[in-house]
Amino acid sequence: MAAEKEHLKQAWHNTILSKELSDQKQVHYRDWIITVSFYAALHFVEAWLSTTEMVSAVKYKNSNNVKKSIHKIRSDLVKKNTDRRTAHSYKQLYTMSMQSRYLMNNGAIAAYNYFDNSDAERAVSDYLVDIISYFNYNDSQDEFEISDILN
């Protein structure tokens, strides 16, 4: 269970950052709230995977000789093993994060201008919460000292 604990530490570390960024009076960092929320969700998913025979998305890919990308494998595993709402929330976060990265690379529009405050709010308060709730990690933050997560 060491892997689960380490993933949860990273997941809460990211979650706290995305909440801090979204709790500001003026939300400036919409793109980062979205990206950090996605990477929080990713670590919650990996924490859950580490408790299953799949172990991790990377291990699953190598064991089954799957040619798909790691992101695609993780997304498919969420889809197959959770409910529709959780799968869609994960896909929303993935899509927002991926679009943000594409827009950063392309330069046609600054990524933070592509997203509204409501998008950032939904990312951290709806989609990420859906992931945490489905895997019953709501109270898992209590297992850590705050210094473990924010050291």
Place this chain on the structure above:
Amino acid sequence: MERTTSKLPENYSINNSVSYVSEFFDYNNLTAQIRDDINSFQRITEGLKITDQFNFSTSNLLKNLSNIYKVQTTVAEEEKEISIVVSLFSKIDRVESIYAKYDNGYYDIKIFTTNDKYDAELMERLFNIEDTIFEVMGTENFNFEYLPAKYLSPKEVLSEKYYIIFKG
């Protein structure tokens, strides 16, 4: 067995052979049969080229024909899968174009949409279509990603391996 010879009409010559054939055969069926035979021959030739074996032993020939059949069946199934993808996504009016790349048994599908800001509701509709495709075809061979066409041009963000399968 005694060898039989065809009995030609008395007025037969090369010049009137077409009329002779027309008289005895259904011409349309005959040309269709010839076309099929030519296609079959081309397939066999291609099969032999693939394995680089010009040895006309029965086992080799059957092996090559079997490989060709598998390839043709796979191609037909892939075309069917892609046509289902296009028919479902093209119904969404904000879908501008769809590109596909086939690699290692998987399709990477990039869908360009016309929204100028992130549109969570639109994404939800597109995810529902993904679910439908998964339920209907029972395949995880598709990876769908969505990009805003206003800011991201296919030429700039996609490699040459992608090809267009829909333009709205």
